[in-house]
Amino acid sequence: MNAQGKRTWCVAGGGVLGQVIALRLAQAGHHVSVLEAAPETGGLAASWSIDDIVWDKHYHVILPADRRTLELVSELGLSSALVWKRSRTGFFADGRLSPLNSAVDYLRLPSLGILAKARLAFTLMWAARIEDGRPLDQVPVGDWLTKWSGREAYERLWRPLLRAKLGTNDDRASAAFIWATVRRLYLARSAGAKTETLGFIDGGYDRILSALRDRLSSAGVDIVTGCPITRIAPQGDQLQVETAKGARLFDDVVSTLPCGVTARLCDALSPELKARLDSVVYQGIICASLVLDRPLGGYYLTYLTDSDLPFTAVVEMSALAGRERFGGKSLVYLPRYVAQDDPFWELDDGAVRARFVAGITRIYPDLDPGAIRAFRLSRVRNVMAVPTVGYLDAVPAVETNIPGFHIVNSAQITDGTLNVDATLGVAEAALPRLLGGAMADNLSSAA
Ligand SMILES: Cc1cc2nc3c(=O)[nH]c(=O)nc-3n(C[C@H](O)[C@H](O)[C@H](O)COP(=O)(O)OP(=O)(O)OC[C@H]3O[C@@H](n4cnc5c(N)ncnc54)[C@H](O)[C@@H]3O)c2cc1C
Known part of the structure; x- marks a missing residue:
């Protein structure tokens, strides 16, 4: 602590979360350093270049109801750069690509x-109208969906969609x-809108x-990139x-690092807390960005239920943002959510590319x-904490057994994706x- 009673803070991880926490701490007058392992800040929301396009490494959109994101956009003076568009959704099943935007499309599924x-x-x-999802934390997702949608819809639609997002963790989710x-x-x-409205900058x-x-x-925050933390x-x-x-x-x-990474960095965490952190199951992602000379189907998002396809959705960003933003070309993402033990991680980039190209030409x-x-391929091991049954009991608290050591990460999201x-x-x-x-602490040291 310095002579003015201001504390020195280290924020571990320079993703959106780490940076926003750092900003607020600095605005409150503290001395803050952000230590980020990657060569640049941004984490999952970071951009990269592909062909001559600079855009998100992983597709990102903003929803009209994203109050906090919109406030941040406004605080950063970017509201005028916000673009809202109607998005179109597709559905590929049994070798057929269909629109999924209206009740009629839905009936034709x-x-x-x-x-x-x-x-x-x-x-x-029914699900959209439930305000409090906490009671659902104890119910296996398969049981709940079978109860309300029936076995046919579960097996033919829900299960493949769950597999798409959770891989082999689908049985463990609540x-x-x-x-x-x-x-x-x-x-x-x-x-009243028939289609989704999505925003992007x-x-x-x-x-x-x-x-x-x-x-x-x-605000005086010291940002250090290319600086993986090895021990705390x-x-x-x-x-x-x-x-x-x-x-x-x-x-x-x-x-702000993933739970398991935090547990490994700090030996002095209590065995109970380490066990709790290690019990959080993370899903990873292998996500391809493609630049094409031509448009695909015109759908921002296409759901896939065919388990033979190597990726789990098609996201045609240029169908939403407009090809004019990409020099007349199309920007497409092919994400595959991957469980930690999935052998897909072992494939090299060439092998993944061969499979993904075969998959997209099938659709x-x-x-x-x-x-x-x-x-171009992105691979991230710890993307999303899977809300397993009983997850609310596993969520780590902000305070730890070590004074001054705090955990604030996306595994603490308990009411959303x-x-x-x-x-x-x-x-x-x-x-x-x-x-x-x-x-x-300042008050007690001043006393
Ligand atoms: C495919 C995909 C699509 C998405 N689409 C959307 C969307 O449309 N809309 C939306 O709102 N959100 C979307 N998201 C989610 C959004 O990206 C995340 O909610 C957000 O970026 C999480 O930020 P974070 O700071 O918590 O985590 P991260 O971005 O993961 O940041 C953690 C940081 O810690 C760093 N780190 C790790 N280990 C160490 C270490 N030892 N030392 C130092 N630093 C370390 C990492 O490099 C990383 O920068 C999407 C995510 C993905 C993967």
Whole structure:
């Protein structure tokens, strides 16, 4: 602590969450450093270049109901760069690509009988209207969906969709997962609208991240990139943070890193807390970005239920943002959510590319592989904490057994899916406790 009673803070991880926490701590007058392992800040929301396009490494959109994200966009002076568009959704099943935007499209859905469709519609409406998903935390997702949608809709539709997002973890998830997913889809529809309204920043998330970086610099935050933290250990009444660039002492550390990573970095965490952190199951992602000479189907999102396909959805960003934003080309993402033990991780980039290109040409048989101008893969091991049955008991608290060591990460999202708005909600809930603790310490040291 310095002579003015201000504390020194280390924020571990320079994703959106770490940066927003760092900004708020600095605005409250503290000395803050952000230590980020990657060469650039931004984490999952970071951008990269592909062909001559700079856009998100992982597709990102903003929903009209994303209150906190919209407030951040406004605070960063980017509201005028926000673009709202109606999005179109597709559905590929049994070798057929169909639109899925209206009740008529829905009735025409292949591979489901009329009764199964009716029960499916009821389940969607029912889930969207549940305000409090906490009771669903104890119910296995398969049991809940079978109960409300029936076995046919579960086996033919829900199960493949769950597998698409959760891989082999689908059996472990609670019904809270599907509740949170359906509610977010529902929030993308403004009242009475037949299609979803989605927003994005002209220029991609890169603009949010660079405005955030500028704001952090002006607030005096020290941002150190290319600096993986290797150990965090108490040292007197401070914490020593070790990195490849050396060791530094801080009064407080906030880890925004995944639970298992946090547990491994800090030996002094209690065995109970380490066990709790290690019990959180993470889903990873292998996500391809493709630049094409031609459009695909015109759907921002295409759901896939065919388990033979190597990826789990098709996201045609240019169908939403407009090809004019990408120099007349199309920007397409092919995500595959991957469980930790999935052998898919072992495939090298060439093998993944061969499978993904074979998959996309199966859905779009008229796509000439020569139209693929660029292909780039992102691999991230710890993307999303899976809301397993009883997850609410596993969620780590902000405070730990070590004074000054705090955990604030996206595993603390308990009422939604992984998205920036919910992540900002985690920061919003934690900050009064972080700042309250620091203020209490300041007062006791001043006494
Ligand atoms: C495919 C995909 C699509 C998405 N689409 C949307 C969307 O449309 N809309 C939306 O709102 N959200 C979306 N999201 C979610 C959004 O990206 C996340 O909610 C948000 O970026 C999480 O931020 P975070 O800071 O919590 O985590 P992260 O971004 O994971 O940040 C953690 C940081 O910690 C760093 N780190 C890890 N280990 C260490 C270490 N040892 N030392 C130092 N640093 C370390 C990492 O490099 C990383 O930068 C999407 C995510 C994915 C993967």
